[in-house]
Each structure stands twice: as structure tokens, then as C-alpha cells.
Amino acid sequence: MRPFHYSRPSSLAEALIDMRDALAAEPNSSAAFLAGGTTQLDLMKLEVSRPDRLVDLNALRGEAGHIRWDGTSLRLGAFARMAEAADHPDVRARAPMIAQSLSLAASAQLRNMATLGGNVLQRTRCAYFRDTSWSACNKRVPGSGCAALDGVNRAHAVLGTSDHCIATYPGDFAQALLALDASVVIAGPGGGRTIPFARLHRAPGTTPHLETSLRPGEIIAEFIVPAGGWFRRSLYLKVRDRQSYEFAVASAAVALDLEGDTVREARVALGGVATVPWRAREAEALLRGRKLTEEAARAAAQAAFTEAAPHAHNAFKVELGQETLVRALLQLATMETPR
Amino acid sequence: MNQPLFPAPDVKPGQTPPRYEGRAKVTGEARYPSDVRLPRTAHAYLHTSRIGRGTIRSFDLAAARAVPGVIDILTHETIGDDPRHMPAIYQGGYISDSVRPLGSADIVYWGQPVAMVVAETFEAAREAARRIVVAYAPHPTLAADIRSADAVTQAVEPMTIDTGDFAAAYAAAPVRVDAGYTTPAQHQNPMELFATQCAWEGDRLTVHEPSQYVNNVRFGLAEQLGIDPGRIRVVSPYVGGAFGAKGFLTQRTALVAIAARRLGRPVKLVATREQGFTVSGYRAETRHRVQLAADRDGRLLALRQEGWELTSRADAVAMGAASMTARLYACPNISVRINTVAADRSTPGFMRAPGEMPYGFALETALDELAVALDMDPVELRRVNDTQTEPVAGLPYTSRSLMRCFDDAAARFGWKDRSREAGSMRDGDWLVGWGCATAFYPTYAGNSAARVRLSADGRVHVSSAGHELGQGMYTMMAQVAAEELGVPFDQVTASLGDTDLPPAIVAGGSSSTASVAPAIMAACEAIRRRLGVEGGSPAEVMPALQASGMWVVEEFAEVRAHGLPAESMASLYRGRATPAGGVHLADRVQFALGAQFVEVRIHARTREIRVPRAVGAFAAGRIINPRTAHGQLIGGMIWGISSAIHERSEIDHRNGSYINANLAEYLLPVNADIVDVEAMMVAEEDHQVNRAGVKGVGEIGVVGVAAAISNAVFHATGRRLRDLPIRLEDLM
């Protein structure tokens, strides 16, 4: 019933023009891209998102739906489906963590629809964000307050929070990209650029409505995951309230480069506990050069959560997040890796 | 664990008829009430309150009216005098709550309907409903849940039980347990939403609505609208899950009927999933204090259970199932107290095993605590206290096979391999715990009627206004008629869920089969009598009909359930048939009983709780159809798992709202959570309960699972968790 303009450009170039025109015609345009639609259409039905224009990117699958190993990097087109990437032999063999993060997410039906680009841009599950009858939500209505601070906040974040927003970044795949030092290829009306994945998401600070560093009209085209010594000894561990079809309460994306039982390099990203995909560099630093014992793992886990700021119902996430990381590290330490 | 997920019931091939309506359901041929398409239907959409307590200051309907296709908007200012006020079912009315819809500017719970839009399309109605702006004056205080300081606690005196001298016996006993337990608010969430379609033809009204009691809807609605019940027909041939939520008339039906009457065209409402959280009743949160005392051999000396149940300020509702838990075991000194705690919430109601689940959780967990205190096997503790006579009034059980259930299920589960010490069983990184508990459910039956027609070509039609909730009512009706008249199952057709048919009781309290099967049997007996083969074998019926020269014999029968007075038959014809039985009889008690065993696994580090294995054994009298009974039992056990570690309706204390009122955030188990669930049926003959010897299996599967799980969690970890649901943070 809420009318909006719909277009389905047939190429990346056309899509950029469509969106540029929309923004030029109406600077405050609420125009949005549509990929698999599993976040976007959901939010439209809830009236959280009310675009006046929807630019459907699904015809771009031919152009940017690839999954390829190019000899030095995994290249993942933004319009590849989650299921395609999760099942792809190169992904499974070369970066098991990525395959796991995808196949442990959502449900088979959603994974068949949802795209990799859409996945990293999925919005928080904060109930107060998703229900427009709550007037206070800084992310939905800047400056309106935050209903979650004094509400039901078991699912909310303990890391990267601010007084303005404590919403958890809900996705799984992003932690894998972050841990593996991926970069994002962005196409824009004014040309393309490539940024580290770590620079894609923005912590809420005082502006929780600004979630990424994408500029208006920009499209994610591809993710590039460079090979590293840790590439194969990697793991995505997801702790959740039920066995499947559920977001993480806490998760850890961990990759290790081991020399004997000594850590040469570690990559740690945490999910379910933070406002953005969370790189735990303090934990990585503590692990580097040490033998991977339970004590070392625990020290690293504690370091990762020194800044944690829990609220009424989510204090357990500090310990749970630490335990999740310890479990992942120790599991990796004993993992057999294919040569 | 290479077994099938749900091992099939042990029945000889060819003996168990398949589900009567199975094909219609899987092919989509089955028309549920909201599937019915009536010409010129207008669509309704509710707008519900966003505050929990206060008043409506004003409406701004301009934007809503401007939506193309909007026909009518009902509010308390525009609806007129109907529907009339009616007390809730608990206070003698027909309806699940007494808050008159669009009755005034007062808001008494979050999610209360404050306006209903009617439009040419569903989409237009929804859009307009969303554009309604309501200005509220919220009340300064709000009691959102059972813990709120502003909630009002009141003792329910008639539910008090005092047998012997509890206080003295408790004080003197050598071994004691005294603990508190809580269960959360939970919602039935049947897959099929709360839909209602109303169509008037002149002064006759047809209501298409999924219902567990079509005659209750008919007579209640007639009273609300002030019209002759004979002019109302309620049709509900299939119900897509109900679990108590569709047990009684709700306030939405009158709104739709009124809208249809105003417009002179059919109106259809399908409440949203979120609205379903307040459109009907739900399982309210409860608190319990249980005190047990025993001698050193485990014999109970004193038992006290006090329950507190959340209710609304408008209606006092209490399940009070300590009346049952107090009668499960031999014990000379018993005390029961029940309280309601009124808060600013919608009126709670029935949800599968309504009182049995929470009260059973508290008592059966306390018993496990007692077993630990005694250093006694929990199965043996139940054996020591087993009885064939209930301890409050000394009445006999009509039949009771509790220990056979325990022994069969324990053997199947492998209980003898359990090492008793907490934390002593471990499998790698997973802590393993085994727990058990008693399942119980009172055997009820109510007055019901049925009609059976036999024709000389060997076909039978059986009808009764019972209800098909997915539990197997069509199958049962056809099967009983086939058996009684000696015709093949596939020659029988059945009709139900329609007020034009002979009336039957509410499909609740696991009483449908126990109530309707005897009526069908009585009608079949009347046919045999007409044919002069009364008391003979079913095989004599068809030859007798063919020899009689008649083509059709048709008989109607009504059956009064044990324990109901003669006058009660009239209430069957007024939509007020109430079940009798359980602990409410003067001469005996009637229960189905069972034993639940579960294995839980808890990750040593991250504390996820999983239930990979559950075995239940149930003795419930005669099982008419093992296939549908098995579905009921494993379904119940899965509900039990869900009640223990998944479900909780999350309440925001600021406005009493449910913030997870959708299937994405309301945590339910998925297939991956349910690994190996086995339900065994223990043979039991009970010739007293009712003519069919049936005790009912719809709800007992739920009961005891939550306690078995909390007991298993204790066994795995040494941590006693007394608050449901048990989530990983409780084990950090």
C-alpha cells in the first residue's frame, strides 16, 4: 500500500546511474537497494524501512555473483548467494571458517535467497528498532533515545556500545571476513574503491543510524580474502539458544598460524557480543609468540573483554564470550589441517 | 543413535487406520476457516493499544480514512451499544476475557484492540490501521508482571486444602525440602492465526472461525449481540493448531459480526501473529513454594504447595493444579494454597496442560531435591510413595499404572546405567545428565451427542460437533463407528466442527475422545437395537440391515458423563458443557499417568543446553488409534522440552508489552533440537472412567518433561535451577 518506485537495472553501471538519479532528484531520498530481500523486505513490512524507490540488484548476479580462487585470494562476488558460497569447494577447502559462518546462519531457505553483500549489511535484531511503536530508537530515529538501555536487553551488545545504542550486529559471515583481513570492493557513482573490511562497519558512537562507511549510492561488488598461513586452520564457533536457525548469543571467528604449538599469528573476531563485527586485536597480540595453552587462551579471552559494558540482562555475555573464544582457540589448536 | 527420529508406534499393519483427513491436509484440499472465500468480503484489521494502562484521549483517523479502499473504522466512539458486556468463562460467561472490545476509552492491557478498520482489501485495511494515531494518557503506575510491586495478590480460598497437620509433621520430619520455583509467560502460537469471518443472510449469521468449542462461540456471541442463538451457525471443520488458545469465544468475533452487520457484507479478520499474543488467553507466569518432608526411607510425611498465578485485573483466573499434585503420592499431611496476582495484562487462559505443566514442574523438581537429600534413586522415591488411593479424601484411583510406566521407560532409557552422583557423567566436552519425573493428567469427560447413519450399501456417516485440531478427531470418530458397526474404515465419513451437528463438549482437557466416543458408541448401539442385534457382534449388523428391508437406519444419542447431574444435559445444548472428572468426583479420582526420562547435555565451557534423548511411557486407558495417540504424545513431549529450555514471552516492564511477539524471536525448538523422542504406550484397562475406557493423551505428554530436564541439569552440573526456561546464562 505504500507505493514506491521499483527498477531492476541489468548492470552494475546502470544500477549506479539509477541510484544516482534518484538521489539527485530527491536529496533526502529514502531509496534503497534490494538484493535477496531477506532483511530489506522484512524491514519494509515492519515499516522500519520506507523507501520511496527500490533498486533491485538481482540482475547483477551474472556480473558479480562469482566465487573464485585466483591463486592468491578468494574472490566472492557480492551477489553470490549465501548457500552457494557455503557449499563451494574452494571456500570449504581454503577457508573453512567462511563456509561455517555461512552454513550456520539463518535457514536453508534464507541462505538460498540471501546474498553475501546483503548479508554483511543486515540490520540489528533489536526489538525496539524493529517495532516502530517504540518511539525511542536512535538508530531508527536519530536523537530519539534508546529504549533498549532500560528494556529487555539480553540479546544486546557488551562491546563497542555507546550511551546512544547497544544493538548487536547480528550476522555471522562478517566476523569471518574481518578475521581473515578481507577487503571490500565498492562500486560508486564517482568510481570504484577498495577498503579493508574492518573499515566497513561503524560503531554507534553518537550516530548509531550511520552503520557503514558506504556513501550514498555505493554498491558492494566483491569481497577479496587474501591467503595467509592461518587460512586453513580456521574455525567459526557459534553459540546459540537452539541448535539451528538462530542468531549467535556469542560467536568467535578464529584463525591460527601455528609453528609446532606456538602461535605465529592469530586472527580473532567476535560476534553476537558487539555492536559491529569485532576484531579482538588485544587477544591476538597476547597470543602471538606464545604456546597455545588453556592459560594463554584464557588470558587472550579476558583481554578481548576488558572494555565490556554489560546491561541489565546481558552481563553473562562477558563470560560467555570469553568461554566461546577459549573453546574456539583450543579446538583449533588440535585441529588437523590438510596440507 | 541410528534409529528413526520418532520410532513408529507398535501396531500391526492394517490395524491402525491412517489419518482420516491426512490427504486433504497435505494436498491443501482441506479448507480452514480463513480459507473460505465469500463473495464481496471486506477485510478487517485491528489496531491495538501501545500502552499497558491508561486512557485514550483522542483518535486521529484522518490519515487512515484517506487510505483508498477504507470503508469503516470502528472505535469505542463509533461502535454503538453492542457487543454487550459479558463476564469471562471463569465467572460464568462464555468468553475468554471480560474486557469489552472497543467498550470505553480505558486501556487495561497492552495489545488491547482500540480500533478496527474495514476495507476493500487486506492491504488497505492494514495500511489504514497503521495510520491511526491514538493519543493516550498513560496511568502513572503499571504492574507488568507477577513480580511487580503494584500487582495485587489475592488468595483463592476455595482452592485451599488442609489434610492432617502439615506444620507439625513438617517441623518434626528428619528430611526436608523447601524451595521456590517459577515458570514464565508462554503463548500457544498455533500455526494458524486467529481468524474470523462473519456473513449475515438476513437475520442469520454464519461464523467461520477456528474453534475448540463451536457451540460456546454460538451461544456466547448470541448473548453478546442479543440475538437468538438459533440464528447463528459456527463452522470450523479444521483447526490449524489451538492448544487452548481457541478454546472459548474471544472478543474479536463480536467485532467482526458487528462490522459485517453494519456493512451488509461478509467481513474477514485475521489477527496478526503479534496480536495473537493478546487476542486470546495464554499461559501466565507462575511462582511456587514447595515444602516436602519425608522419613529416612523416603516416605512422604508432609507436603505443601503454594502457587501464585498471574492474572489480569479484569478477570481472576487460576489453574490451581496443586489440587492434583497434592494427590499424586501417599502422604498424611497436606496443605495447598493458591493465589492470583492481578497485573495490567490481558486475561490468561488455557495452554496445553495449563496447570499441570507449571505445578508439575515445581512438585517434581522438589521431589528430585528430596531424592538427593535422601541419597535415593528418584524412581525408587516415587515407588515408595506410590498409592492406589489419593491422600486428600482417600478416594480410589479408577486405575493407576504409574510404576509400570516408570519401569518400562527406565528400561528403555537405560536408567540402570546412571551413576547417581551429580556431575559424574561426561562425554568429552559435554556434561551429561539424566533426569526423570512423573507425568499426570486428569481424566475428564463431558456430555456429548452424536448421530450415526448406516445404509444398506455398507456406508456409514457419523457426525458430532466435536473438533479437529490436528489431534485425530475425524479418525477417531470414523474408527469407532466402523468398529461398532462392523464396516471397513474407508466406508465411513465423518462431520464435525459445526453447530448444526449434534453438540459435543469443548475440545479441551484431553476429553474429546472420552466424551464423544461414548456418544458414538451409544448411537451405534441404538442402531443395533433397531436392527434387533443388540449385544451381538458387529459382524451381525450389516446382514441384519439387509434382511430388514430398510435402506437407512439413523440414530442420535446423547451421553451423560460420570459425575454430572441429570440437569447438566441441558447445558450441552447451551454451549456450556463442562468436563467432569479428575479430582472433582465424589467417589473416585481419575488420572492418566506416565514417566518421563530425559538426557541433557551441557557444554562444559559455553553451557549450551541440549536434549538429545527423551523417553516417555504413558498409561492412559484404551488407546483407540495408536498412530494419532503417538503423534499427540511425542508432540506433547516436544512441547515439554520447549517449555523447559526455550519458550518465554518477554515482557517489557514499562508498558507490559511482549517484545518477542513473533516467531523469529519467540524461541521454539527447531528440528535440529529434537533428536530422539520416544513415546511408549503402557497397556491399561479401565472400565470405570467412561464407556470407551479412554483417558485421553492430548496433554499428558507435556507434563513432567520440564522437571525431568531441570533434574537432569542438576545431575549434569550439580546446579539446581528452579526457574524456567533454563538458558545457558543460568549455568555460567
Ligand SMILES: Cc1cc2nc3c(=O)[nH]c(=O)nc-3n(C[C@H](O)[C@H](O)[C@H](O)COP(=O)(O)OP(=O)(O)OC[C@H]3O[C@@H](n4cnc5c(N)ncnc54)[C@H](O)[C@@H]3O)c2cc1C
Ligand atoms: C529469520 C531470520 C534468521 C536469520 N538468521 C541469521 C543468522 O543466524 N546469521 C546471519 O548471519 N544472518 C541471519 N539472518 C539474516 C540474513 O542472513 C540476511 O537477511 C541476509 O543475509 C541479507 O541478505 P539479502 O541479500 O537478503 O539482503 P537484502 O535484504 O536484499 O539487503 C540488506 C541490506 O543491504 C543492502 N544491500 C544489499 N546488497 C547490497 C550491495 N551489494 N551493495 C550495497 N547495499 C546492498 C540493502 O539495501 C539492504 O539495506 C537471518 C534472517 C532472518 C529473516
Ligand code: SF4
Ligand atoms: S539499542 Fe540501538 S537499535 Fe536498539 S533501541 Fe537502542 S538505539 Fe535503537
